[in-house]
Amino acid sequence: MSLPPILWMQAFEAAARTLSFTQAGRELGVTQSAVSQRIRLLEDRLGQALFVRHPRSLSLTPAGQAWLPSIQEAFTRIAEGTAEVFGPHPDAPxxxxxxxxxxxxxxxxxxxxxxxxxxxxxxxxxxxxxxxxxxxxxxxxxxxxxxxxxxxxxxxxxxxEVMLPVCAPGVARQLHKPEDLAGHTLLHAAGFALGWPSWLSLAGVEGLEARCASFICDTQVATLALAARGAGVALTHRRLFEGRDDLVAPFALSMPTDExxxxxxxxxxxxxxxxxxxxxxxxxxxxxx
Missing domain, CATH: 3.40.190.10 (Periplasmic binding protein-like II)
Known part of the structure; x- marks a missing residue:
């Protein structure tokens, strides 16, 4: 079966969503009778009723209920595809x-x-x-x-990009070499390929994390906020550390990353x-x- 005209399917979607030919007509900029006519033509093409006409209301038939999600998904994909290729209105933000x-x-x-x-x-x-x-x-x-x-x-x-430890100035005054991290809290950001074990290994103190407390967050913004308040030492990306005046890098060593x-x-x-x-x-x- 060939697809019905899109105007008929638009009329069905609007009427099925609002359960009103009148409201559908307002949305589409046509009269109630025009919507009703398009629905009739659509039902004739499909060979099945899509609506039950009550004296003062509408309801969908089982066929109409089953078909509506497919029509709505198709219109949504058309809208998304148009935005993907052509973008929004030229004056949009x-x-x-x-x-x-x-x-x-x-x-x-x-x-x-x-x-x-x-x-x-x-x-x-x-x-x-x-x-x-x-x-x-x-x-x-x-x-x-x-x-x-x-x-x-x-x-x-x-x-x-590189990663490096950062902390509050007060904490940094206690850290002169990587071994000084022992007994401090290491702030971890989940979801990154490289973390504290990799940096500690590069610094020549592999396994030192076992002598440290840990605090795990799901974002780096949380680890940096905690570090700025003296809660521990965060391992962060250089770009996220730049320009901040509430954090310092206690060590010169930074760790390259392929991300x-x-x-x-x-x-x-x-x-x-x-x-x-x-x-x-x-x-x-x-x-x-």
């Missing part, structure tokens, strides 16, 4: 997604500088802990942590000028670091 730790660190500084130069561009900043679907929130670009191997994505490396921060956007989407402006700004900032 540029939506940038990043983790809370990135937002609270260098990104806040760079967005401030960007806004001063491009005050005509509205930026919408949304939070993400893990990489997500670009269609879910209308996201234009994202700062992700990883190896840059995401399919169908354009990814720009925001400089090579880093990347500026990411879908390859298939045609970017708007405002998106290109923010993309170029963040890309150039990364290359200068």
């Amino acid at each position: 540029v939506t940038l997604r990043a983790t809370p730790a990135v937002q609270a660190g260098w990104l806040a500084t760079e967005l401030t500088h960007f806004h001063r130069r491009h005050c005509d561009v509205t930026v919408r900043l949304v939070s993400a802990v893990w990489p997500g679907d670009f269609s879910a929130e209308g996201v234009d670009m994202e700062i992700r942590y990883g190896q840059g191997d995401w399919p169908d994505m354009e990814a720009v490396l925001l400089n090579e 880093a921060f990347w500026l990411v956007r879908p390859r298939a989407r045609a970017p708007r000028p405002a998106c290109d402006a923010l993309w170029a700004w963040l890309r150039d900032v990364g290359e200068l670091d």
